[in-house]
Amino acid sequence: MEDVIQQRCLREQFYRRERRSVPAAREFVRTAVTDWGLGARMDDVLLCVSELATNALVHGVPPGRGYRLKLWLHGAGVLRVEVHDSGGGLPSLQEPDGESGRGLLLVAALADKWGVDERDPGKIVWCEFAVSA
Numbered sequence: 001m002e003d004v005i006q007q008r009c010l011r012e013q014f015y016r017r018e019r020r021s022v023p024a025a026r027e028f029v030r031t032a033v034t035d036w037g038l039g040a041r042m043d044d045v046l047l048c049v050s051e052l053a054t055n056a057l058v059h060g061v062p063p064g065r066g067y068r069l070k071l072w073l074h075g076a077g078v079l080r081v082e083v084h085d086s087g088g089g090l091p092s093l094q095e096p097d098g099e100s101g102r103g104l105l106l107v108a109a110l111a112d113k114w115g116v117d118e119r120d121p122g123k124i125v126w127c128e129f130a131v132s133a
Helices: 002-009 021-035 039-060 103-110
Strands: 010-016 066-074 078-085 113-118 123-130
Touching (some): 021 039, 039 066, 039 103, 039 123
Antiparallel strands (some): 010 066, 066 078, 078 123, 113 123
8 A cells, every 4th residue: 555655646757868858847747746636836846847857958967868857745745856867066056147047046936945965976956845735
C-alpha cells in the first residue's frame, strides 16, 4: 500500500536538451497537479517550472544531455518541484540585465521556499509550495 501512495505522490520525467522540453515539462506538471487536486497554485507552480526548466536548458545541460524533473507531494501539504541537471556552477539571485536574469527572482517571489543542492555531476534546483487539496 505504501508503494502505491508513494507512486501517487512522486512523479518524475526526463527531458532532452531541446526547447520543446519546457512546454512538455509544464504539461507534465499541469497533469500531476490536476490529478492531485491542487489547482489553487497552478499558475505559480507552472511559471516556476518554466523558469527552472529554461535555466536548466540554457545554463545547466551540456550538449547531448538532459534534465530530470521531479514532483513530490509531501503529506504535510507541500508540493516540491526539483530540476536535476548535470551542468557545473550554482545559480544565484542576480539583478536582471536587459532581457534575462529574472527567472530565479520570479521563483523566489512565487514559491514559499527555493534552493540549490549539489549533486555529482551537476545540481538540483528546487522550489516548494504550500498546497491543500
